[in-house]
Amino acid sequence: MAKLRKLVDTREGREESVMSTQEYIRKVIEDVGEDDDFTRKPWLSAIDYVNVDGGIVTSCFGDVKKFLKNGKLEQIVVVIKSCTPNALGDLTVTLKDLSGTISGTIHYKVLTEERFAKAFTVGSTLILHNVSVFSPKQSTHHYLNITKKNMVKVFHKDGGSA
Template sequence: MAGGHDNIMTTQEYIKKVNEDVSEDDHFTLGPWLSVIVHLHGEGVMSSGCLGDMKKYCINGKLELVVGVVMSCTPNALGDMTVTLKDPTCIMGGTIHYKVFKNEDDGYTKSIKVRYVLILRNVSVFTPKPLKHYLNITIRNIVKVFRQGH
């Protein structure tokens, strides 16, 4: 193929490769996760996971791109939401700042639930102990939320 595009794969080939690379976990083979993969591939972004390799992906205390399935989400007394996100490499806890839910116009008030998938950019990582990391998610970090049936 002319122009050096021999290594470009179709979206279907990319989804097949991503599915081969992940465990037998259905979070990564159905619904919102596949929608995210198609969305990112359409933007030219290839992502399979970063939570399991902080040394490689965390630069200056931030992760450039996080794509994760919401495994749990619980409001806390401060109005924030405590979440657990999972990507193909790891499960990690974090907090979504209360301002994400404060403004109904932003569309996030009711749209972050278990099994939904978040695309996050430039997320701060809090590391209270070596090998213990937490995500600090604000409104600026949320790129898109993929819901069931999306």
């Protein structure tokens, strides 16, 4: 029997529904249509990892406003769309999930860890938890501040993981 998975579906206004992993994957593929970021091996491997671990993806960028009170996204799975080193040694990134994109910074201490040294490339998928959300005053833009404590797993573009 397929393991059941809770899925919080804020786009359709439902509080929660329960579906099998196979139904969840099928729904994800249907929802993304032409967007192949969500049909590539790193994304699918990350979703499988979360599922096998018994976890639930509880946040998405569409939920950012909901999380501004406590300033954190509980658990998210994201694809790196762009990454550029900055003058402080951090990595400035654009991240994408099923609900959209958001900018962020990966702290330099994450980049110095051997297991992550070459993991952050365009197309890699990250599983993150308890990620701080920064929103400047009078702004509708939100940014993620990613540290070592936020890193769960990285799935490389080439299929490996860290």
